[in-house]
Amino acid sequence: MSFAKMPVLRRGLMLRHSDIYNGAVLNEREENLKKLLARKDAECAVLYSNPANSAAVCYLTNYNCYGAGRQSAVFFGGGEKALYTTEPGRNLPKVREFTFCDIEKGRKPLQSVCARALEYAKNGRIAVAGREYMPLQAREELDKALASVSLVDIDEELGALLATPDAGALEATRKAHSMARDGMALVEEKLKTGRGLQEIAADVDYSLRLAGCEDANILLDSGTGRALRPRLPVKAALAGADTVIAYVAVQFARRWGSVGRTLTKNGKKSAMGDLREKIAGKAFAGLTLAQCEDEIRRIASADGVSLAADLPIIRGTGMDPEGYPNKAAHRIGEGMLLQLVLADDDGFTYFSSEMLIAGGMNNNFLR
8 A cells, every 4th residue: 555655766676586486376377367368358468567557567577667757568469478668778687687578678668569469469359458557648659559459458357366466476475574574673673762753764774675675665654643644754853752653565576565553552552453353354355445444444433443534444455555456346356465554543543554365254464
């Protein structure tokens, strides 16, 4: 879940992680996409990504699109896949070390992929993913290049597929989540030194990158007598009576893991802890996102807890900090990876963010 935009930082350690993403995982992903195309009666696919949404391209290629203005696109069909990107040429030797396929440099990757797709569109139907995140000019280029065929939008179906992690994705997510928990422990430790939030965030970010993460998002807020929200730290020093909330998200092997909490003792932790256990005992699978949030608010209200209205309670997470399900009508499937956020502003900000796997009978918090 993306609470605040992080300034673009240099990448951390980027590796291929062949032990996590082995041949079986890669074959499974390609077969999953082939089955999706068959259900949609599409012969090939055009997958588009930019820094706002890397999942569609990353799923098949292990390539994350970093940097303002960058774009990437993948052709998939006819037993082939090809990755095109605006990645600077000086980066390509390193990028080729961790992608699952070769990479082509080009100023207009989407046009290159569209041209490739037209060669395979024998039945006149091409599946497209990532259209929602395309800038206007890219959409116009897509429509113009593929005007002679029928376009099939697969954003929702692919999003639901990616929301349920395969073996490799789950292993990487657990590692990212573990690193996020280590980062949170560092925040707590450094708060005891009396240092300011900006210094603490910088120290924790540096420590996580030394530990091998690809990216990190350290959001902190502090104060008294007002609602606190995860944000980029701006306060130079802490007062003794300040409440502090912290959110630490870490990317490892292209997967995000995160944890958030209030770092001040308060009686509300007991009530919210009970709420957490009741949520774990519920079945989310089969519900829409809106139905799930309504059910959680109903349970909280019955316990005398009024959840903050301005924070989403449930969102998907994975290759991007926020992913499917992230719209009211999206349906939660069994095994989907979710982020649960509980916040109560009744005189004191209690904040908790945890990751869980949706189940048909109950939900399992990530460990």
